[in-house]
Amino acid sequence: MTFMAVNHVLIGISGGIAAYKVCEVVSSLAKRGVEVRVILTRSAAEFVTPLTFATLSRQPAYTDADFWQPINGRPLHIELAEWADVFLLAPVTANTLAKLAYGMADNLLTNTVLASSCPILFAPAMNTTMWLQPTVQENWQKLLKDSRYTAIAPTDGILACDAVGTGRMAEPEIILEYLESFLFTQGKRDLQGKKILVNAGGTREFIDPVRFIGNPSTGKQGIAIAKAAIHRGATVTLITTSNSPLPMGEAPPSVRVVRTSAEMHQVMLEEFPFADITIAAAAVGDVRSKITSDRKLPKSELPLNLELEYIPDIVADLSKRKRPDQILVGFAAQTGTEQEVMVAAKDKLIRKGLDAIAANAVNSSQTGFGTDTNQATFINKDGKFLSTPLCSKLELAHRLLDFLL
Incomplete structure (x- = not known):
């Protein structure tokens, strides 16, 4: 804290x-x-x-x-x-x-x-x-x-x-x-009556039942956003790659566990129509193997040149389905200088048709994957932005919710 x-x-x-x-x-x-x-x-x-x-x-x-x-x-x-x-x-x-x-x-x-x-x-x-x-x-x-x-x-x-x-x-x-x-x-419950959809964690794109293409995301930031929303009175649905218990709050939350980007995509499409605010904090994979096996492949059968295909963009798909009364927020986990992070985030904001985006550098020991602290800059589609101090992921979640409300 x-x-x-x-x-x-x-x-x-x-x-x-x-x-x-x-x-x-x-x-x-x-x-x-x-x-x-x-x-x-x-x-x-x-x-x-x-x-x-x-x-x-x-x-x-x-x-x-x-x-x-x-x-x-x-x-x-x-x-x-x-x-x-x-x-x-x-x-x-x-x-x-x-x-x-x-x-x-x-x-x-x-x-x-x-x-x-x-x-x-x-x-x-x-x-x-x-x-x-x-x-x-x-x-x-x-x-x-x-x-x-x-x-x-x-x-x-x-x-x-x-x-x-x-x-x-x-x-x-x-x-x-x-x-x-x-x-x-200060105890405000300004999200009472609101339905918040959050995704969290890194997806796994399986080559066979024991090997996958993935990333180091633990889902801590997305889970913190879900908790902050519950603390403020929201009804929360969390789509996560890890079985993470949430506080019960006044309205019991829904937690749906997935593994792959395809599973997350399907569940997000199912839940999105009911959400007032959707915050896509998950680190969804960008590519997957074109060929997968339902049995563990012997080492001798593993392809040395793995043929890949792009994974459909979940957030961009949700943006096309968004109603005017809905808010859709993305995350841009980037490496590089502060300027490079901001340029990449603004590009994603526009290209994916988001209402807002949280840009954070992951090439830092205090803000990278799996840390308990984070720092980000929030940008909305009107050009408003806010940079947070280094803080706990729960505090950053509250600052993001304040930015959106």
């Missing part, structure tokens, strides 16, 4: 076994220089002690016993509420979910929620049967309608009670990504 060091994150913990996962969240934030403060309910302190969170955050951890102990002469819940840039509630139990839905304030945590005005990120966790109760679902849906709240939906799996189903709190990595997005967007 590259833009969190000056921010204040307040974390409220309810009494569930998933409280142990929040230790990693607090530790990770503190190690990155983020100021973190923690509030525990009385039952939360039965699972993880306040001392643990105080040690991990390098700050005091507060409980109901501290309610009437002022900070700087001011009530504790007011001071904490005004201090926070983002309020993370994790885990949120059925009891706390009900209190939040109805504006109840009977402990330090819920009083601080009502006294705060910052965006709130909340991650429920409970037994599957409890989660599926109509009253719990009603409270869940009620909070989703509140613009201050953004949900990190529970996932499926084996729960602490040995039940199998929905109710697991999101993993720390997912929560940290949401926080990174929140601290950049």
Whole structure:
């Protein structure tokens, strides 16, 4: 994460076994220089002690016993509420979910929620049967309608009670990504109601079942774009060459895994008509072998002169089918000088009939394939452009979405 060091994150913990996962969240934030403060309910302190969170955050951890102990002469819940840039509630139990839905304030945590005005990120966790109760679902849906709240939906799996189903709190990595997005967007959900189609990863053009022509793309940037869109409330479809799980968000995303350019082309054509914004971040192959085998070829049978053919251009094909209300965005992964990268990107923008393009140099150890950071220049068809600083791929994704909106 590259833009969190000056921010204040307040974390409220309810009494569930998933409280142990929040230790990693607090530790990770503190190690990155983020100021973190923690509030525990009385039952939360039965699972993880306040001392643990105080040690991990390098700050005091507060409980109901501290309610009437002022900070700087001011009530504790007011001071904490005004201090926070983002309020993370994790885990949120059925009891706390009900209190939040109805504006109840009977402990330090819920009083601080009502006294705060910052965006709130909340991650429920409970037994599957409890989660599926109509009253719990009603409270869940009620909070989703509140613009201050953004949900990190529970996932499926084996729960602490040995039940199998929905109710697991999101993993720390997912929560940290949401926080990174929140601290950049301030919790805005400006893509609610929008359908975003993204492709990601490098295609493989097979010569036989074990040999292929490919490229080093890992799909990290495309996956980051899909995550950023989910964090902002979009309904997302990701077409990827790797099976990459996405956060559930408010609308469950669709992930379709492909291998070859032909498979990706077909699936993109199927999904494109439903998309408001399509971002083609995949590194699709340019050529493939004219002859392929359905069995592994012995070394002696491998052709030393491989006859190739061009692969149909997916983005150019989508451009021909684009409606006026759709936005189509491409990526230009180039090598060379900054000027050479820009010239190639502008050529692709015009030649392929795109609405915008992201030009990025891949001949750098910090912006090449497989890196966690990236830098790009965005250009639209009207000539507007924006260059980003070197940043995380999630931040770059948000900057691209801001450029398009």
